[in-house]
Amino acid sequence: MKALVFVEIDIDYCSLVYGTAPCMATTEGETPTGAAKCFNSIGTCQDRENFASSTVTLRFAQGTAYLAESGIDAIAAIEDVSVTPGTISLGEDLGTRSSLRVTMSDFPWSDTGPGFDKYLADRAYDPFRQGTFWGKFRARFPSLRGRPIRVIRGFLGQTLEEMETRHFVIESTDGPTSRATFSIVAKDALKLASGDRAQAPRLSRGFLVGSLAVDGTTATLSPAGIGDLEYPSSGYVAIGGKEICAFTRSGDVLTLTRAQLGTEASQHGSDDRVQIVLRYVGEDPADIISDLLQTYANVPAGYIPLATWQDETANYLKRVYTATIADPVAVGTLLSELIEQAALALWWSDIDQQIRLQVLRGIPTTAARFTMENVLKGSFDSKEQPDRRISQVWTYFGQRNPLERVEDPDNYRSTAITVDLAAETDYGSPAIKKIFARWIPAFGRTVALRLNDIQLGRFVTPPRHFSWEVLRSESDIVSLGGGYRLEWRTIQDATGAPTDAPVQVTRIGVSVDKLRVEAEEMLFQQLDPEDLTNRTITVDSNSLNLNLRSIHDTLYPAPTDADVLAGVTLTCIIESGVIVGSALTANPAFDVGSWPDDFPITLVVNGRIQGRGGDGAYDPAGSDGLPGGTALYTRFPVDLEVGSGEIFGGGGGGAGNVNVIDPAVDFVNGGGGAGSLPGNGGPQPGTNPVIVSKSTAASNGTTEAGGLGSQPASGPKGGTGGGPGLAGQSLGGSAGGAAGTAIDGDSYITVTVGPGDIRGPQIN
Incomplete structure (x- = not known):
């Protein structure tokens, strides 16, 4: 079969016509906005206030002798495409991000077609003889970070819709280089939650105009007008990083209720910062994660199947979580904490273009199986992970003061401790895990003990890591995040009789003819159903x-x-x-x-x-x-x-x-x-x-x-x-x-x- 590879990039392209209202750009008169017309791109726009963004898709292809036979319009520029799959972390953190790297050749270009130069007739040069495709592209679109990109693989005779499409978000570009190449690096959508681009709450710019006495009840914000710009009508603020106050606001004036949420009233000076406090009180983790991703990481709502998430937590979790975040924290850090403390898995499905959420639970014996019959010969591997063993879990919960360090044991009212003494005897030593549970409030001992039970169930016997390959034609039998039973001759019980291992797929590598599957043994404490x-x-x-x-x-x-x-x-x-x-x-x-x-x-x-x-x-x-x-x-x-x-x-x-x-x-x-x-x-x-x-x-x-x-x-x-x-x-x-x-x-x-x-x- 003749393989085809395409890459699509969505760019922001202005839908207006240069100099035609509402576009106010002009090359004439006493105050021209430019010497020549723009290229309808943000990098060349001469009237940014009226830039009217529309999406144009540029499609590139790997050049083959039979590309024209496909009937699919594309620019033959791709030299190489490589995908590195991400890894799901089961109840620990956000895992690792999948990535895409595309290398394209640079070449002369006529500047015609959607997304290119609308005003060729007005130019005094031949675009094919002046510059190169990627050199001009970089000047017109200085940054593609955050833009959607898709890699599409299929075979001659298929339509684009019939081909496999994987979705990513552009992270960086490089070039054009002296070797006449241009490269694009993209990540999955959860990369948007990284600390270098997403913090919750956002840093507030307001500060005190004057000093605030210990018994003061009003404060004025500066700079003038910042109240209406950034602060809600009521809520909580942290003043000077020392005290949290409840407030109501009128303009730049805050009416305060002092010493809230475990903090003490103190004297504050002029210029002390006034930071909005983010609070989630008794909320479904599905709603919390959705809010963090959309409000603070700018993840498109279409990537988040919230109703599906809510069904998952309603059926398998039935708990809500509470936290006060008094200073900006990386969204990825907050998500990782909640994933661990609520025993979740969160990952990006690049095929479905959606973020998946799952409450961790046992793998039923009726789950689909991988055996020597559907695993490619010579591909199976098993690896022990002794460093992941746990025999004691100490969960600190009921945070006292949201302005103190999350990792300070003294900042928590309570501790839930669960110990497996038999495991310590079997392995010869304790293995202690400490969890500082910002998201479990006071009196949540049963929630903390449930977390301990799940952690011990998962790691008191270190889970094995398995990998194997299946034919690409059988890709419908395996999915990222799916739970399965694995049978192999090396998986035996104490008598030597064959048995199976419950596993959850954490990574899938894709090649032309096969899939490389990685999974973790899904040991799980089967909690009493009445627990919910x-x-x-x-x-x-x-x-x-x-x-x-x-x-x-x-x-x-x-x-x-x-x-x-x-x-x-x-x-x-x-x-x-x-x-x-x-x-x-x-x-x-x-x-x-x-x-x-x-x-x-x-x-x-x-x-x-x-x-x-x-x-x-x-x-x-x-x-x-x-x-x-x-x-x-x-x-x-x-x-x-x-x-x-x-x-x-x-x-x-x-x-x-x-x-x-x-x-x-x-x-x-x-x-x-x-x-x-x-x-x-x-x-x-x-x-x-x-x-x-x-x-x-x-x-x-x-x-x-x-x-x-x-x-x-x-x-x-x-x-x-x-x-x-x-x-x-x-x-x-x-x-x-x-x-x-x-x-x-x-x-x-x-x-x-x-x-x-x-x-x-x-x-x-």
């Missing part, structure tokens, strides 16, 4: 003001009525030794939140839920102590397991009194109620110094007890703050603060394991 149905949230560190629904939606897709019918459940576990408290008595420590009707929720309290303690009485507030806060609030049915756990309402603040014996001290203060956070004893922070000078300080409460009231040397003493779930001490006509509610929504609670230690009122 029985959702779990683990509260493993002291926290304030938790809303169960809000936490859920940072880890799992929002529940629906269909989930209820499908049997999806949620269990929230507050671990032993952990206290969930509140910053304000007005807010409950733990709020169950709103859910679809009949959605099953179990709350397991092995630690403690505790309302905030009420503040002790203080002047000028008056002589009565303040009430404690609520521990658990719900208006949704919940099964409660509280066998060894504790649910404490906040203790009320102690009463105060006027000291009638010692005129130097006008007021005695009440002690703070027990709670988490504990109530303050009077006088309160910020109280007028004159009042402070005339009062005796009372003690703050603790998590276990109320604080003592004022203890002057003579005269009455202040009331003691209430213990967990108890009212503060009253004094004569002054009342102690009421006990905080242990459970508000008692009729919605079914105690399935109890009785636990519940202190404080239980009301509806």
